[in-house]
Structures are given as structure tokens and as C-alpha cells.
Amino acid sequence: MKVGYIQFNPVFGNKEHNLSQIIRLIRNHADAELLVLPELCTTGYFFTEQAELQNMAEYVPSGSSVKLLEKVAAETDTYLVAGFCEKVSENEFYNSAILLGPEGFIDVYRKIHLFNTEKNFFTPGKGPIQVYAVKDVKIGIIVCFDWAFPELTRILALKGAEIICHPANLVLPFAQKTMLARSIENRVFTITANRIGTEKKGDKELTFTGLSQITSPGMELLSHSSKDEEECRVVDIDPSLARNKWITKKNHIFQDRRTDLYKALLQS
Numbered sequence: 001m002k003v004g005y006i007q008f009n010p011v012f013g014n015k016e017h018n019l020s021q022i023i024r025l026i027r028n029h030a031d032a033e034l035l036v037l038p039e040l041c042t043t044g045y046f047f048t049e050q051a052e053l054q055n056m057a058e059y060v061p062s063g064s065s066v067k068l069l070e071k072v073a074a075e076t077d078t079y080l081v082a083g084f085c086e087k088v089s090e091n092e093f094y095n096s097a098i099l100l101g102p103e104g105f106i107d108v109y110r111k112i113h114l115f116n117t118e119k120n121f122f123t124p125g126k127g128p129i130q131v132y133a134v135k136d137v138k139i140g141i142i143v144c145f146d147w148a149f150p151e152l153t154r155i156l157a158l159k160g161a162e163i164i165c166h167p168a169n170l171v172l173p174f175a176q177k178t179m180l181a182r183s184i185e186n187r188v189f190t191i192t193a194n195r196i197g198t199e200k201k202g203d204k205e206l207t208f209t210g211l212s213q214i215t216s217p218g219m220e221l222l223s224h225s226s227k228d229e230e231e232c233r234v235v236d237i238d239p240s241l242a243r244n245k246w247i248t249k250k251n252h253i254f255q256d257r258r259t260d261l262y263k264a265l266l267q268s
């Protein structure tokens with residue numbers, strides 16, 4: 001299966017520009033069967049006022065960005081996972097990732113673990129945590145800071161996810177290494193699509209770390225990008241490798257779990 005990511009520099013508040021970049025880059029990588037785009041890739045990241053969300057957020061699946069992405073997915077015969085700003089009412093917003101394919105809209109994942117000032121504007125996703133069939137391959141979606149909560153990727157892997165799609169706007173330097181751990185401990189592929197560039201609001205500024213990557217169930221880095229260039233990569237993977245959960249002849253990462261000793265994980 002040909003899978004990849006798009007790393008680019010969205011401009012805050014300029015959906016028209018961002019969507020034209022996104023569509024250009026998807027068309028340039030139309031050989032991919034599955035492409036992951038960054039978190040909030042249609043709007044940019046650094047929301048500081050509720051009015052910005054009210055202006056830019058979109059309903060699903062009727063939003064204009066969703067409709068445009070549906071068209072390009074059909075035209076290129078590609079499945080897309082793309083971060084965007086979702087509204088469910090005039091005052092309820094989610095940091096979401098849409099999944100759509102050649103057949104159109106499939107579903108939306110709402111980021112569960114909000115990062116820093118995102119908590120001022122977004123509602124945390126309420127689940128369910130679920131996997132989706134893309135052709136005959138199962139994928140799961142997490143968004144950016146969800147990387148710091150291994151439970152989420154574990155549940156997706158237990159539900160059969162072979163590829164974890166990870167739209168991101170990373171500002172801390174930890175996730176790329178952590179996603180290698182998520183790969184080996186769950187024996188899954190991961191695709192982190194991070195953005196590049198800097199967003200300034202008043203005296204505050206955020207620089208995004210690039211270094212998008214694809215990792216394998218054997219903890220290999222199959223592809224990785226620079227920290228500051230627009231780059232898209234597509235690699236050919238065998239998703240069935242993620243069905244083998246044995247690390248040694250005697251160690252199966254799911255069967256060896258000691259769930260009888262893990263009850264503390266479910267206490268607040």
C-alpha cells in the first residue's frame with residue numbers, strides 16, 4: 001500500500017491559500033493510496049480569540065473545505081486524513097481530523113487530549129475510539145498531542161489498527177521519538193504529518209518542528225523530512241506486517257499484557 005504525508009506551511013486564517021497548497025500537493029502525490037495532512041491544515045493553528053473559530057470553523061460534512069477535499073480525493077483516488085477546525089454549533093468547536101476517500105466523507109475524529117491554550121477554545125473529543133477500513137487495511141487516527149497518551153494508540157492497535165495516522169502541529173521536540181515507541185510497543189505503522197513554519201500573534205510565537213515521518217512495526221524510520229521545508233513522502237508498505245504481534249518467539253505484545261495488574265490505569 002502506498003502511504004504518505006504532506007508537510008507544508010499553512011498560513012493562519014487564509015483557507016483559500018491553504019486549500020490551494022493542499023490540493024496542489026495532493027495532486028502531485030496522486031500515486032498515494034492514503035495521505036495524511038497536518039493538524040488544522042486548512043486554517044493554521046494559533047487561535048487566540050473565539051471569533052476566529054466562529055469565522056473559520058466548518059460543519060461536517062457540509063463545510064466548503066470538506067467538499068473540496070472530497071472532490072480531490074475522488075479525482076486522485078486517494079484516502080485523506082486531514083486536520084481541520086470543526087464546529088458543531090456556534091459555540092462548540094473541535095480540533096478534528098476528517099477521514100475521506102474516493103467515495104466521499106467517511107468520518108471525523110475529534111482530538112481527545114488538547115494541548116496548552118487549545119483548552120481555551122476547543123472541546124475535547126468524546127470518542128468513540130474506533131478504527132476504519134481503508135481498502136482492506138485498518139487505520140486509526142490520533143491528533144498531535146494525543147501522542148503523549150499511549151493508551152489511545154494501544155486501544156486503536158487492540159481494535160486492529162495497522163496504521164496510525166497522526167496529523168500534527170508539533171512544537172515540542174518529543175513526539176517523533178515517541179511515535180517510534182508507539183510503533184514497536186503496538187507493532188503498527190505510524191504516519192506523522194507535521195507542519196512547518198512560525199505563527200505570530202502579538203508578542204507570542206509558535207514554531208512548528210517539521211520532521212514528519214513514517215515508522216514501521218519494527219521501529220524503523222521508513223521516511224522522514226526536514227524541519228523547515230515543504231516535503232511530501234510516499235512509501236510502499238506491507239500493512240500485514242502489523243498483524244504480527246510477536247516480538248520474540250515467546251513474546252506477543254498483546255497476549256503478554258498483565259491486565260490483572262493494570263487496574264490503576266483506569267483510576268483518576
Ligand code: ACM
Nearest residue numbers: 115144145169170
Ligand atoms: C499540539 O498538540 N498541537 C502540540
